[in-house]
Each structure stands twice: as structure tokens, then as C-alpha cells.
Amino acid sequence: MRLTAFTDYGLRALQRLAGEPDRLFTTDEIAREFVISRHHLVKVIRELADAGFIRTLRGAGGGFRLARPAEEISLGAVVRQLEARHAMVECFRADGGACVLTPSCRLKGKLAAAAEVFLSELDKTSLAECAYLPPSSRRRRPALQDRAA
Template structure:
């Protein structure tokens, strides 16, 4: 299984934003530079995170982004589910596009579904705060002072 870059980048935006000193806003330009992600693409991700109520966006010259709630209240599993548009690991996971002739007898779909559920169960156990236990090291690597 592989998560989309969109999901990866959304998690990076949250980690970066949460790593800023309290009261300090993050901005799209600095996130773009740190992670080498286009500002246009980040704009879409930031917009989506704002719609989900995970970050607040502050407009204007001194604007930027900040977490909309404490890092301890942002569940990693919920972020992954919100950012991924499908978890169809195999053709047979989507009844509309499944043309595999062995689907009625195939056991593989059950094995992979169990694996997917286990993955989601694990990420559900973590919050954004859990990802920041090494905050000083993260700040150094991201150039946050």
C-alpha cells in the first residue's frame, strides 16, 4: 500500500506547523522551501486542511497558518482517511470497476482487506502530538528557530 504524495505532504504541513513556537505562524513559502514542494500544490493542501478544521489560515501580509486545535486532538488516522480518496488496493475492492473473474473464490482480497484494516487501526492510535516527541530534532532539520 502506498499513500498519495498529497497525504504525505498534508502530514508534513501539520508536523511543520505544529513544530513552530506557540504564537508563531507557519507560511506556505517556508514550507515549500523546506520540503521542496510547489507553493501551488501546498495551497491546495492547506485549503483542504483548513476545510477539515485542522488548520486556521490567516490572510494578509503577516498571515500564515496555525493549528486549529491542539496537536493532541489531531488523529493521524483521521487525517489519512480524509486525504486519501480511495483505499482500493486491488481491482476487486471497487465493485464498479471489478472485472476479475476469480473474485467470487479469491482469498487474496480478504487478506489485503485485513492488512488495510490493521494499517488503519495502527495509524488511528497516534495523534499529531505523538509525532512531535522529538520536536527539537525536527525543528533543527526543518530550520525552525
């Protein structure tokens, strides 16, 4: 299964917020750090806020942060939300698409089952488990020779 860039950007932004949950971030800051389109990221942030994953604060000194603890956000919930508008295949669209195989297709059920297994696996992982700190914030791991014997 391939995720859209929209979902990829959303997951990256959430991972970054989870790395420093008490800090406010701006769209410009996240876009620069991950070298992604600010314009596209603005749409992602709006969707994450509408879905209740992040809280936004307007005005000078504003930005966004997680709306609830990262331990309470499953990756499956995020992916379901951000991928909801994109059908995996044409026949999964709300209007059923125009696939001529639909009336007797034996693949659709298998694809739906595979997608559910994929999402169920992501449900087992919290955002906290994937929190991201920028390299400058990570603690240096002591070299083997620095450790006490």
C-alpha cells in the first residue's frame, strides 16, 4: 500500500510535534526542517486540526501543537483520517467508480482485507513510539569506550 504525500507530510509533522510536545511549531519551521512544500503542509495542518490531532493558536507567537498526548494517538487513526479522501482503487470510491469488473470482481474483497490488516497493524503503534527530535536535540550516545566496565 502506498500512502499519499499528504499523509506522509502529516505523519512527519506529528512525529516532530511528538518529539517536543510542549512546544509550539509553525508551518514554515516544519516545512523548512523536512524540506517539504509549505503550501501543501498548510492543508495538512488544517486537516490535522479539524480531526482533533493538533491544536492551533492564531496570532503573534501562534503555531500548533498536539491536542492530546502522543500516547493517545494511533498511527492507524491518523492514516485513516488523512487517506479517507483517496480510494485505494477505483471501485473503493464512494461512487463505485467505473470499473467494468465490479459486478463480478473477486479482487476487491482481498484488497479491502489487506488494507484493514495494514491499518490494524498501525493501530498498535502510538505516535509517541515514533516521536522525532531533530539531530541537534538528540542526546549523544556514549561510545563503548566511554561506558564503565
